[in-house]
Amino acid sequence: MKIQQLSLFLENRPSHLKHPCEVLAQTGINIRTLSLADAERFGILRLIVSEWERAREVLEAAGCAVRVDEVVALEVSDETGGLAQVLGMLESGGHNVEYMYAFTLRRTEKAVLIMRFDDTDAAIATLAARGVSVLDPVTLFSDGQL
């Protein structure tokens, strides 16, 4: 299962990060997790939100440039070696990770990795074949409580 990630262009200036976050807050959209990639004069804010279509709509209406990409959410046990094991599988399958970020689901105490690949479907196939749990949006946004 693939997850939609929103990316926003931000200038490296005070309050520019706050603006989109406030827009989402006012709409009642919760940010599940995020990562901020920064260059010298700009940054790219990547967001995983529950209602990505509505989030994109309100962000665009607020004047943001928004891009949508498909990423993969993996659940790994939050213990030593968990990440290395997954990366090993991806390496043997010949998949290149463009970038990744991680967070922990509150209730299950499992770690979730958000990964961006060139070829998302092929990476998912490799991981699924090796028994890694690829999360669907329902599981991800219900905090693991089904």
Next chain:
Amino acid sequence: MAERRLDHGKKQAFNVASAPDYLPLPQLRALQLERLQSIVQRTYERVAHFRERCDALNVEPSNIQRLEDIEALPFTVKDDLRATYPYGLFASPMEEIVRLHASSGTTGKPIVVAYNQSDIALWAHVMERSFAACGVHPGDVVQNAYGYGLFTGGLGAHYGAEALGATVIPISGGQSDRQIMVMRDFGVTALCCTPSYFLHLLERATDLGVDWASLPLRVGIFGAEPWTDSMRERIEQESGIRAFDIYGLSEIIGPGVGVECSAQNGPHLFEDHFYPEIIDPETGAPLPDGEEGELVLTTLTKQAMPMIRYRTRDITAIDPEPCACGRTIRRIRRISRRSDDMLIIRGVNVFPSQIESALLRVEGTLPHYQIELTRTHGLDQMEVAVEVTPEILSDKVSGMEALQKRIGHALEQVLGLRATVRLVEPQTLPRSEGKARRVIDRREV
């Protein structure tokens, strides 16, 4: 008592085909010569400034025997209007002058231009021909978003559209949301404004959720600033209208000096009233048709404030090729630059339009940009701020850096000098309600 018929409201269709646009050339040239002789005589007799210039060159009105003899006459430049501010170049007594307009002098004093009754009628006439050339006709609803006031755009377009018999909405410039509401609710079919303001309206309409394709708008008559063919392509593609370039300047009459026809291949000049020459901007030497240089215009019929050999600072060429529309009045190439918005950066001549074409070359980049010039340690620095759009946004820093490099490379190729590219968030660069503010020069020269 005789029956009186109330037919005041009836509109007479303007007969395009009988307009002087189609005069046989020998007849047009004879008319121009006759008018030139008469206007030079009038100006020599009535404007001391012009007479002194002629005397200094040892030339007098009787020297004008052929059209080419105009080359013996002195040029008029903007500084002549400033030096004689406000009324020094008038050729009519004040009791005959019915209208004054003035330019928003960005440098120094404003310039003042004057019209008598016959000039106002002339202006309405050339603007009527302009609207007709763009395919506007009685029944059209014209939203006139040129500014009304001292600027010539608003009233010039207004009188012309009324003369044609179209319905005019004198909304003037600004208040974009109201412009869009009026355009939709009043069933507007033709719009007059600057091209950059139209792009602004397009963006704003999208923000407001107005479906552009559902509007009856058909024709855009855009002028008062240089714009490119790429800008026209974008306007026509995004809005579905046809965009025509109208040319004019206050010193000559205002809008209506020339306009594009359905062939959209550069404005036809209304040569029967405005005589064009192209000169080398450096030496002042006349250049033949087809060669690029500065456009010089002489008003052949304007009475209150005739302009003899006025240097427009607009860089163009006269296109002598016959036009598909059949008009005999010649066309000029669309003006993409002026000899005075040329920037000299580290000794290199740069025109904002070159930067625009470089940006357009980089796929997906819209022409919303701003040039900022600074000087550090005696060296000019150029920074070009470009707005990021969803189409060019990458989720990777490397992707954005590559975009920055591509733009920088394209700029260097076109300009021959290096520029810093700064990517900025959408809708953050100032949008003009009138002329685009493309350049901020912070150099202390």
